Amino acid sequence: MEHGTTLTQFIIEQQRRIPGATGDFTSLLNDILTACKKISCTVNRGGLIGVLGSAGSENVQGETQKKLDIISNEMMVNALEWTGHLAGMASEEMEDPLPIPEMYPRGKYLILFDPLDGSSNIDVNLSVGTIFSVLRCPPGVDNPQVEDFLQPGTCQVCAGYALYGPSTMLVLTTGHGVNGFTLDRGIGEFILSHADMQVPAASREFAINMSNQRFWNGAVSRYVEECLQGKEGPRGENFNMRWVASMVAEVHRILTRGGIFMYPADSRPGAEHGKLRLMYEANPMSFIIEQAGGASHTGDERILDLAPEGLHQRVPVILGSREEVERVVAYHDGGDGDRRIA
Ligand code: AHM
Ligand code: MG
Numbered sequence: 001m002e003h004g005t006t007l008t009q010f011i012i013e014q015q016r017r018i019p020g021a022t023g024d025f026t027s028l029l030n031d032i033l034t035a036c037k038k039i040s041c042t043v044n045r046g047g048l049i050g051v052l053g054s055a056g057s058e059n060v061q062g063e064t065q066k067k068l069d070i071i072s073n074e075m076m077v078n079a080l081e082w083t084g085h086l087a088g089m090a091s092e093e094m095e096d097p098l099p100i101p102e103m104y105p106r107g108k109y110l111i112l113f114d115p116l117d118g119s120s121n122i123d124v125n126l127s128v129g130t131i132f133s134v135l136r137c138p139p140g141v142d143n144p145q146v147e148d149f150l151q152p153g154t155c156q157v158c159a160g161y162a163l164y165g166p167s168t169m170l171v172l173t174t175g176h177g178v179n180g181f182t183l184d185r186g187i188g189e190f191i192l193s194h195a196d197m198q199v200p201a202a203s204r205e206f207a208i209n210m211s212n213q214r215f216w217n218g219a220v221s222r223y224v225e226e227c228l229q230g231k232e233g234p235r236g237e238n239f240n241m242r243w244v245a246s247m248v249a250e251v252h253r254i255l256t257r258g259g260i261f262m263y264p265a266d267s268r269p270g271a272e273h274g275k276l277r278l279m280y281e282a283n284p285m286s287f288i289i290e291q292a293g294g295a296s297h298t299g300d301e302r303i304l305d306l307a308p309e310g311l312h313q314r315v316p317v318i319l320g321s322r323e324e325v326e327r328v329v330a331y332h333d334g335g336d337g338d339r340r341i342a
Contacts, residue, residue, distance in 0.1 A: 118246025129248025159284035199294035203258030
């Protein structure tokens with residue numbers, strides 16, 4: 001039976017087009033896939049193996065950790081630290097970058113990841129995901145420190161996410177478009193199922209946590225208010241709303257049928273820069289969205305252009321269908337129309 005193109009095959013074919021490519025990146029990607037398959041399997045078995053619920057601890061951001069946050073983090077670390085493709089790794093669940101243990105060889109890449117994003121959804125059996133961002137380790141650096149990870153999103157070599165939903169999917173960009181692969185559990189391989197994903201330029205669907213409405217700035221409030229007014233309002237059309245509270249699921253929906261996702265800055269103490277983290281949430285998702293023809297912005301700046309200041313820094317996120325993102329950005333500028341953005 002024909003199973004289609006596997007993710008490994010796909011990457012090797014891409015690698016053959018790059019003169020001098022050593023295969024290191026392909027191997028790193030295989031290690032990431034292994035971790036995602038293990039996480040998928042564990043998330044899938046959930047209550048059967050006692051991994052649901054809180055771990056009774058907090059991460060560096062003071063958020064309660066679920067057992068599966070910690071287990072997924074260990075699975076990523078265990079799959080990646082020994083293989084010789086990485087010089088260091090950083091995670092939402094670890095305060096500082098994790099050095100590669102002395103006994104293992106060092107590679108030329110750095111990885112940042114959120115091992116299980118949207119983990120408030122775990123106990124209610126809704127979609128969660130793993131997000132990752134791959135960077136080059138600066139030349140001559142053996143033991144990377146925080147500043148070596150603080151590269152702008154435009155420097156990413158690869159970004160991707162695994163979505164643990166009704167199917168497990170791996171969506172990936174290396175800067176040449178976006179492709180989606182579905183896990184075929186029968187053969188244990190990710191198979192190309194969504195080639196060259198494109199975000200529709202226009203859409204009539206928005207995603208935002210409406211319970212924070214009273215804390216938003218004028219631009220975000222205006223955009224959402226106009227959507228809510230529907231046919232009778234200035235947009236002259238009805239809008240639909242979704243909020244899964246799982247960024248991976250929201251981005252996947254936008255890649256599939258368009259829309260806009262916002263986790264803006266708001267006026268609550270501690271939320272002045274939004275909720276989502278730049279290095280392992282906003283940057284990789286922005287790379288993917290832009291590569292699929294969409295746009296990603298804070299309202300003031302393109303996310304991929306931001307100069308990072310901290311490993312766990314938060315940023316406002318407005319991403320999705322280009323025309324809608326441009327409209328929200330124009331409202332931030334005090335304008336009415338669509339401001340063209342890079
Ligand atoms: P997490 O990394 O702690 O899971 O938080 C990130 C998640 C995103 O996936 C999602 O968009 C957002 O938090 C939901 O936030 P809220 O609970 O405020 O709706
Ligand atoms: Mg997260």
